[in-house]
Ligand code: K2U
């Protein structure tokens with residue numbers, strides 16, 4: 238079981254659309270285990286394969302207090318949605334940004350489970366919001382895309398500054414002699 242690197246906005250790979258899983262085999266099951274490891278380690282309640290740079294339509298969720306009731310959805314599709322719910326969202330791929338997003342209050346989704354068997358999930362409230370948030374990731378969409386243009390411009394500017402700062406912090410490639418004391 239491994240903890241995977243989580244891509245962070247504005248990484249363009251977060252914008253790639255994930256492809257359907259053709260066969261739920263051991264490779265997919267290993268990915269699911271690693272995604273669950275990564276989600277729990279990051280204290281998240283959901284994680285999509287896109288966030289760990291894997292372009293497969295796989296997501297994991299655990300909204301339980303006890304952190305031991307995982308949902309694994311492969312090739313998820315929302316087949317029914319109703320109601321409206323505005324709730325504060327965050328994202329492991331957009332650190333330190335939290336804002337309100339309106340989504341469907343209740344959904345029904347079809348998917349394949351870890352054994353490749355067709356299944357369906359009826360969800361409401363936080364679980365419904367999380368499923369929609371994670372499926373957005375599989376479509377290359379982030380929750381910040383629902384914010385106002387002004388908010389998006391501000392957080393984009395801040396994110397690019399962070400990327401430039403971290404690039405400058407990486408020690409320039411030095412000759413060996415320069416590294417000797
Ligand atoms: O997709 C993710 O990044 C995981 C989200 C799932 C989620 C977002 C909004 C509404 C419901 C679920 C995170 O788990 S949100 C919570 C969070 C955010 C940053 C750091 C830790 C936890």
Ligand code: ZN
Pocket residue numbers: 327328329330370374
């Ligand atoms: Zn997210």
